[in-house]
Amino acid sequence: MAVVGVGYTGLPLALGFAAAGLTVVCLDSDAEKIAAIAEGRSYLPDVSHTDLSADAGKLIPTTDPEALTSVEAVAICVPTPLTEAGEPDLAAVFAVTEAIGPRLRRGSVVVLQSTVPPGTTAGLAKRLAELSGLRAGVDFHLAHAPERIDPANKAGWTLANTPKVVGGLTPACALAGAELFGTVTEQVIPVSSLEIAETAKVFENAFRMVNIALTYELADLCRELGVPVNDVIDAAATKPYGFLAHRPGPGVGGECIAVDPMFLRSVAEGSGVGLPMITQAYQRIRTRPETVARRLADLLRAGGSDLTGSRVLVAGVAYKPGVGDTRNAPAIDLIRVLRAGHAKVSYTDPMVPHLVVDGEAVTRVEWDRESVSAFDCLVLTTPHEQIMNRPLWYAAPMLLDCWNVVNAGDGVVHL
16 A cells, blocks of 8 residues: 655554555655655654664655555545645645546545545545546545544554544445554544545644634633633633633644644635634634733833843744644744844754744754853743753743743743
8 A cells, every 4th residue: 555645644654554564655755754764764753763663664665656556545644734825735635636546546445634625535536537537436445534643642642542534435435444444543433424524624623723712812811810820721620521621822833723724714615604713713823922922022021121132032943842843833933023023032942953934044052051041031832841851940031931831930920
């Protein structure tokens, strides 16, 4: 079989199939990833070099689409970000479709894992049929099985024990997709259509986005009331039903919560349906870094200083702890806003060795007392373990804690 796109979702999936005994073509346009797989060198936090080397004999890494001619099943795991206008960018999915179509074999199974607006997978059926000369749902199977991956997850959720939703173009397609993923996943949940599977995925992350935005509002209110917001959330979380705790922070990044709900909005607009709650929640999370910058500017002014010319150290620029992924990271937007305010911005992050924002490199400093003490203020944006296990909060005159995880005190303030 083949896995097209070997990033955060594709590589663990390829390893899962390899561990189940399948030979897996790993196709990606990124030559560096392909070289790393060939060398048994992992580039993901959830995949060790040992894990990758253990199944190396079952993996065929390549950048050549011709390798697809030899496979009977294809899982598409390419990224689907947003355009600058906030619309779904499905260019990678369409490009893969063009590569698969002419090489599609009778009896093959094609499964789209990439997150897409509802209706997208059914649209691929027509194009694959045109390119292959085969009948979708008859001569080949087409399914949608949305990825559920949480990089650096600490709760024990893996490819194997995370339930897998599968919808098919036809019942037979759904069955074929379910059988394929049943080799790597303990629980497969068939649904009755492609659109249900697609919509379920984007709704999962819309649910989280709305609740995170609500938590931001709560945090802002609690700050004005002088009430510790995390204590409020902890108290509410003691309710054994009907509540799921979300935590405030500097914003939301990655390619799921910060992106997927807009896929739902895109099809809603085409259907003449308004989604004001999702739209407002998206606006709230996207502007959260601006809230951080305003809060920092207010604190500096209150201390007799100003954002202009201040030396600011951003602690953590990855979008979440435990990863080196900066896609849509709120720290990136924060750096943009701080630069616009003429602050002198540097960063520290044990998992991000280099950072360029808008074509301009951001100076990286080590997380040590001497380095931190050279700054006027510190902003905790990504609480990596390496940072939290070596607290240097008082090395700089002020810390703005965006997560409310450091005890407030002299020079330590919460967002």
